[in-house]
Each structure stands twice: as structure tokens, then as C-alpha cells.
Amino acid sequence: MYDAVKKLRSVKPFDNLPDDVFELIEKHSKVKIYQPGTIVFSQYDEPTGYLYFISRGEVEIITETDEGVEITVDRRYEGDFFGWTPIFSDSGYTAGARTADEVEALLIPKEIILKISGKFPEVARYFSKSVFSRIKKLYQEVVKTQVLDPIAQVEAYPFQKKVSEIMSSPVETCKPEATVSEIARVMTLKGIGSVLVCDGVGKLLGIITERDLVTKVLAREIGVCLRDTKAKDVMTPNPFVISPDSYMYEAAAFMISHGIRHLPVVENGKILGIVTVRDLLRFRSQKTVLLVGRAKEAKTLDELKQIKKELIFVAKVLLMENRSQLETMEILSYIHHIIIQRCFELVKREMEINGYNFPDVKFAFLIMGSGGRREMLLGPDQDNGMIFEDYPDEKDEEVKKYMSIFSHKLVDALEYVGYPKCHGNVMVTNPLWVGRYSEWEKRVSKWIEVPEPQWVRYSTIFFDFVPLIGDGDLCNRLRDFIFKEVKENAIFLYQLMEVDYKHKVPLGVLGRFITSNEPDKKGKLSVKENGSIFIVDCIRMYALEHSIHNTNTMERMEKLLEKGVFNSVTVENLKAALEFFTYLRLKNEVELIEKGQGPSHYLDPYSLSKDEQEALKEAFRVTDKFQDSARRHFARIVGL
Template structure:
């Protein structure tokens, strides 16, 4: 007899994470064991400090209010509605509830048995990941030693890795190989190859591979006179053919070609020589695949002769980013790769621009990247932020020297724009006379920002404290960097102003944990992930790094170094680094999907899992801002 109630429960659960990650048979077993519970408005589901129930809950209809008592004062924490999970603590921590739950209105709950889910968590890592993220968003202190590793458990994308994924890609091969009978002559086979414009032909009987002839065989065997062009193809074909199945990876193909000293591999139905031909893979096809390899792209950049070539390469770099993310390559590795590509493109553009001017630089200079490129976090093609510092020169030579570098900078920024990096809306570019100045002038500028800070100056200058060497004289870069850190030493008032500017940035969530979205304008009702989530973590890492005199630009590297310097706060800084990695990955995916900067996110278009994942990153933001305020007393600034 059909269990229609269980089927109805199944139909509901299958549309919500993490139940949508479970096999039908397993989910049906869960549905058969669900306990249906009804509560009237304001009825208590469980109290704060209650012993764990035997279920956690998903809301079928209505809404649930979560609350806790602090110093005998009741605080409402969140409102959960249809499809939301709550009461996860017994599943994750096996502890009493840290908060209470009450029906916000009439509510129907599905109680999910804990005993079933312990096995499911083991068998389905993504279910475990989702539940932990969901639990963490309601955990008071997700980065404490007690919960260490739980908030971001199983999120492979935040772990360091230095291995390329290219060799794990499926190799692309020709699915229309040219074939011939073993009875035809070499001359006829050559005519077939010429007509099809290919460099190989497979000798086959009933579409089963018997051998292969390549242009190299014709050159070395026929061209040398060893065989007549009128002989049968069987006399010069290579046999047996090296065969592989359709899902051969790049690594397998490379190894096979090297091992067997061949230039072509035959792809067959099951990978054996006894089944039908599906395609042919040449070493040339692997070279094309390597177009999605950073080493190949770097080589192409080095020899690029015009900006259009560089633009094409940068498009390939975006495709590489997308492929990396699809393969779940860690974001830390992706930022390193794409940053090197962006730097190489900029270097090449500078060389092309100098050649175009027809005159070498009159004195030493350094091209600097600011902002996300300066931090080596520019995964998407966003706007450019750059500056130029040139060697100090006598006053009478200054105008002419500056004119040269302004001309050079204008050409460079124009070419970067052509490649895809839009002009900076705030005009923070080396083509702006304000940001193309001598070392002496740069030192003077930084000294003024640091010794005489105001909120207006801070908002203008903050991007300049992430400057990074790109091209030119590294000694100039080091001199400038050393002077900046000398000025900052013991200047707590400057760090206080930086903190004030950071804390003026609105929090990502409202009182009831709803996303704070744009209220008007082009991006109305969208969430600004850059300003509300990523920037606070970037700014905080910068302030702590300046405080500790760390000459590190990368946000991730800054937090990792802070973990070493302040071991008592290592879990806290680690949670910030992990949150940043997840947010950066999320923004990049959004940008690639929408072909934009990824800055604004349509919250309503996100899945429940993605909304939870985002929320799980916001607690470290709130807490590091509190830490900044306590450490640097920003409240003293009016």
C-alpha cells in the first residue's frame, strides 16, 4: 500500500537543501520516519538550555522565532520560514540548545530523526557541509577553539593548493577522423588527407582500427624513397594503434604520447583496439588544451606584438578562472595564477608603449598596481587602479621627465582599457598627473596622509596602501615602501582614522538577519557583496597589518601572518581568511555568470544553500569590526 503521507513529505523535502543532495531512496527513507508536529502561535518548541531533542526541524508551513535570554533580557535573533532548518545543535555538537524556539504563527514542522542523519552526513559530504554552515550562522562564536574547523569544514575551495588542474581536464579530440581501407595506396590516402586538411588517417576495417598513418610517416618513409607512393598503406602504417576511451584526460594523453613515442592516439568506444573508432587525438590537440594552461598563456603574453592579442589572452584567462572554479580548485591558487597573468599583461603593455613612444625612459621608474590588483586578488576584469613613481631629478628637468611618464602612462592605461580593464571612475591611474610623480613627491604625499589624517583624506588614500610593484626599478618601490612604514610607526591616530572609515561601512545584515540591499538606483534590491562583505575584511586586514608593520598586500596572506603574530587570536583571524576566500569565490562566480564585476548580487535568485553560505561569512565581519573598534578606539574621532 502506498504511503501517501511519506510521498508528500518527500515531495516537499526534495526541493530544499540539504535534502536535494540525497538520493531518492535515502530521502524516501527519511520521509517515512519524519515526525509531523503542529504548534499554535507563540507555543514553545524548545527552551534555551533544554536537553537535545531527537530531531532537528524544517518548517513546512508558517514561521518560527529564535530567541535567547541575555542577563534576563529576551533578545529575538531570527525569524525562520518555510524550508528553513533550525535546532541543529544536537546533530552537530550534541549539546543543549543555546537559544529557544517558538512558533511565530501557526506552524507545521517536520522533525528529522537525528539517528538517520548521522549516517547520511558520513555518506554525503556536501550534506555535512551544508548543515555545518547552517548551524554556524546561528552559532554565537563560530571561530572559537570549541568549534574550530566547523564553520568552513569540507569547503575545499578555501584550502591552499599549488597544483594545476589542467592535466585533469578531459582531452578534446577530433570526432570526425579520416579513415581508409588497408587495400588503398599511399597516394590515395595522401589525397584523402589533403582533401580533409588533416595530418593523419586511420586504417580501419568495419570501423575497427588496424593502424594509422601520419604526415610524419609519409615524410620519413615515402619522402626518403624507402617506400613507393603506389604501395599499400599497410606497408607504412603504425600498428597496433594506441587506443584510449572517450574520457581520456590531458595527463593520460600526454603520458601515452611520451611513453609510446607517437603523435596520435585513437579514441574508441571502450578504449580497446577491438571496438569502433570514435575519434583521434593529436599532440597538436593537447597544445590547444594548453591554451587553458597558465604556462602557455604566459608564453603567449611574452611574445604578443599588439594589444588585441593581449585582449584575447585576457579573455582566455577569464575562461581559465571559470574552469578552475568549476573544477573546485582552491581560490588561493587561482588568485596567484590570475594575478601573475594580469601582471605579465601589464608588463607587456608597458614594453609595447615604450616602443611606441620610440624613446626609452629618461630615468628609472616603477609602475605600481593599487587596489585588488595590488593585493593580487583581481580575478575578474574590473577597473584599473595604478600609479607611477619616477626617480628624483633636478627641478629644471622635472617638467620634461614628468611629461614623458605621463605620455607613457596614458598609452598604458589606454591599452589596459582595450584589454578590458575599465578606466578607474575615481581617476586613480598613472595617467592622472596627481599619481605620476617623483619618489620625493610620493613620500611627501604619504607623509601628509599619515601625519594629518582626515576622513576625506582617508577615503581617498586608503587604496594607495595596497600598492604593489609591477614593472621598472624595484629599488624605487622598496624606498617608497620603507618610507611609508616609517611614517606609520607609532601613528595610532592614523590607524584610528582608518578604522573609523572602515566602520562607517554598513553591516551586511539587518536586525533579523535579512540582507541589507540597495534601496534605490540601478541596483535596487540587490546586495553589494564588494562593499558590505568583502571590503570590511580587506580593510581590517590592512589596518592590522599596518599596525604590525607587515609589508604584505594579499588579504589572505595578511590574515595568515596575523595568525602567527597573535596566536591567541589565530582562530579569529583564520575565520576572517576563510570568510574572505568564500566571498571572493562567490563574487567571482557571480561576475563570470553575469559577465560583470560581480559586485551586486540578486539575493532572490540565490538558492537557500548559497544564502546560508553567504550568511556564514558575515559573523567574522561583525566580530573583526568590533575588534578594530576596541583596539584602535575609533569612537574618539567625531
């Protein structure tokens, strides 16, 4: 024991730890001798609960293919570790371990290692970085095969580039007392179209553009003195600004919608640069960025319908770009949201023209499901609702009369634009999805306190709600109410888990895909309903348990990581699996639309390349392990 612990002191990440750490290890660990050819554990075994440190000998790390062929994927020698994956992740072994000769190993209990890593984070970081994330590697190999043609490369810029990468910096500034003649001279000499006006400590007060000089000075009546006119007299005060981590497409859409040509880049009150129309045009990607601006300015439903059809162009660029497919969903969702918002505004305006004014009450138009999570691809249907403030009863007839007309017009308009009606009738035309705040509280209480299967299904759609238009405070209050109800009715989360657990990933014991026998889906499987939905659902349950307001699945995972509910390895594996499911879904939807068919998440797994098939199997395995882990967790919290 002493010799083994002495060797441990000299290797990373233990080489700089204090003596009491090794006293703890020596007290609770044990040394074991293994004969040559001994299987210490296989990739299918339950975790032994030990971290293995080799103080003498050699160990082979072995894995088995779906066809039962054994492969040696790595070798570990004196001073190396093995068996750490189940200790620093929620998964089991990713491979087995077999001794190549006589091996002496120090077996350190899991609880001791976790206690040490809690006190010394460098230990956890060391092993977390070393975890064998097979799904991540497989996914990276698959996307490497995507080739982006030169034209698509040009069009990809607004999605690849952030504002910080294209902005002009440093920025020319002036004091409020600077004269217009001085400012005009600087613009001419430096060939710039704007100057920012700042106070003595660099705080942004306003902006002066060439247009300001023309309209506010030169176009005035004769007699204006350029020496006497100051920056503060002609500047546009409190100009619009954008953050440096915004994407180029967001900047372009913002500038188009507000009719501006210069947009300061500000972070925490500090001016970092400025983005101009000239900066945007340098990347020549007008077709894509203008799509967002066109949606915001659309005057008819026909315009919105055409824009919705053009989303496939954006999707193709994003797909070929080899970027994060989780970001791809956010970008597509951003455009979907703008289209839906504009549709709402056009219908509301039509109602006003016909003499129907929106009731004078606070409201929030909700979007739910994938829309609320910002995880929309090319074929989302409608999942929407409406929350009103608790207005007086005497207004009830007015509100209901308006909504009886408006809701049907809105749903029909969205369908016309390209968003099919929800098969489950989760829409504002259904009274179940419209109501005053207090009515929503009663409704949600019923779902949580009496978790019948139908209510549980409703809640999985509803709990991802966000306000697309209207008063966000109504939504925040309702979400806090939901968290309170969930805490008081823990059984509800278990019921959610049980409904989810009735469906499993479509992977057989021998590693073959299980496909559908339904006539229209024969030989296919759904990468959404049989894969990504399990990750989304389980993450939602953890988010409800820990009162996390975020609705996006990746953001929820990050919050759970911050709270210590998940570790970084779990998050990375789930993220890689979710990305690969999304990649396959988007690729499949694009191919179907280009063939003149509707988008679908059903595909023939055997039509995929060998690499894609292997990555899909691994994504299913990651999902299956996570689903099992979540079920055990939520069974424990209710004492089962």
C-alpha cells in the same frame, strides 16, 4: 572543588600536565550547580569569561535559526567541555548551552586557561581544532555541489598540479669532466633529452640537452673528438630553475617565455627533479598554459585584448575545480599582471620608435588596489602610479614631457585591452599618482597626518601598492616610511576604521538580506562592497599597525597569526568568509559575461540556492563580528 579538579586531571588535554597547573586552576576557579533546564548562556549573550568543564550531568548545545526555531546541535556529558569559542577566538558564542538534568560544572576563568595554553600549546591546539566554524562547513557543502565535466577536468590540470607532482625524478647527472660520448650514450639508453652537470657535492653547474649535442658538437666542423670533449665544454651554465611548489602553469609559461624545453627543479640548492615539455604535454592542457606564454610574447594590443577576453575560460575551470578561491584570485592576478606588463612594454617600444626614449632615471610602475593585493577577478579597473628616484631638477622637464605623452598612451592602451579607467582617477595620467620619491613622502605624510576623508580613501587604495615594473627598492623604502609615519600618528588607523565602519554588512536583525534601492541595483547587494572589502580593509589596518610588508590579504593574515595578533580560529573563519565571497563574485562574473554583460559584484541574494544563502549570511556574520572587534581595538590604541 577537589572532585571536579580530580576529574579534570584525567581528560584531554589536561591529562599530562604537571601538578602546579591544577593548583592554579583550583585556586582561581569555582564549582557551580545548575538545575535541569537552566540556560547557562545563549548564542547571543556576551561571553561569560569562563571555560566550562562538566564534572556531573548532561548539557545540550542549542542554536536558533533565522526563523526562530531552536535546534539541539550537540550534547556534552561528564568529562566534556563547553563555552570555549570566545576564549580561543575573537568571536562570541556560536551556540547556546542548556542543562538537560542537574549539572555540576567547574568554571575556569579565561585568563587562567590562556595562561596555561601559553605555557602548554597542546591545550590551545586541542580547543582551536574543536571550535565550531560554521562558515567553513557551509562553504565546503556549497562547493561540493559544483560538478566538473571531463573536458574541464583535463583543462584544470595546470592549476591543480604542482611542479613536484609532474616532474621526472631522480635526475640523470654527470660530472664536468664526463665526455660527450658518455653523455650521449646515457641519453640514448635511458631515452632522456637532458643531463644535469653537477660538482662533487651535487651543486648544479649546468645542463646538457639534445640540442646542445647537435649545435655544439655534431654541427661543428669535422675533427671534433667526442672522447675529448667534456661536459663543461658544451653545457649551458647556470641554467634556469624552478621551485617544487610552483604550479604547472607557471612552469609552462616560464619555459615558453625563455624558449627552453628542460627546467630543473631545485629547492635550497638541492636538485629534486626536472620538468620537460614532454611532462607538460602528458596533461594535454595546452590551451590554458599557452595563454600565459602568448601574453608574454604578444606583439600587439589586439593580441592582448583577445587574451584578456579568454580569461573567462581560465576562471570557469578554476571555479569548477573546487579549489581555494583565494588561490584562484592569485592565478588570475598572475595573468592580469603579465598582460599589463606587456602592455607597458609595447607602449614604451612604440614611444621609442617615434623618437621618445624613456628618461635615464630609476622608476617603479605601481599597481594598487586589488592588483597590488593579487586579488583580481575578471573585471578589474586601472589603479596605477609611478615613483621616480630623486633625480636632479635639471631632468625634471625631460621626465615630465615624456610622462605627459606616455601616461596617456598607457592608460588608453590598458583601456583598449580591457581594463576600464578608474572612476576615482587613480592613474598615471593624474599628477597626484606620479612623482619623485621625496614628493611621495610628502604626499603620504599629508594623508596620514591630516586624515581627511578624501586622503583616507586614497590611502586605502595606495597602501596595497606593488612594483609591477622597475626598481622595487623605491617601493620598499616608501613602505618603511609609511610604517614609521603610522607609528607616529596612531589616530590615522582609527580614522581608517571610522570610515570603514560607516558601512555595515547587509543583514537585518531577523537575518534577512538588506538589498539596494538604487534603480540599476534594486533588489541586489554587493558581495565586495558589503562583504569582502570589510575583511580586506580591517586586515590592512592591522598590517599597517604591525609593519607587515605583504600586500596579499591572506599573507597578511598569516603574518598576523605568526605575531600572535590573531589566533588560528580567527584566521580560519575569516579565510572561509573571504573564500565564499570570492566564490560568489567569480561565479556571478562568469554568468554575466556569458550572457554578454559586463562583470559585476552585485547579485540578487534570493536567486542563490538555500545553501548558498545560508553560507552568505554566515560569512556576513563573521565579517560583522570582525569589523566590531577591529573597531574596538583601534579605539583602544588611541585611548577612546
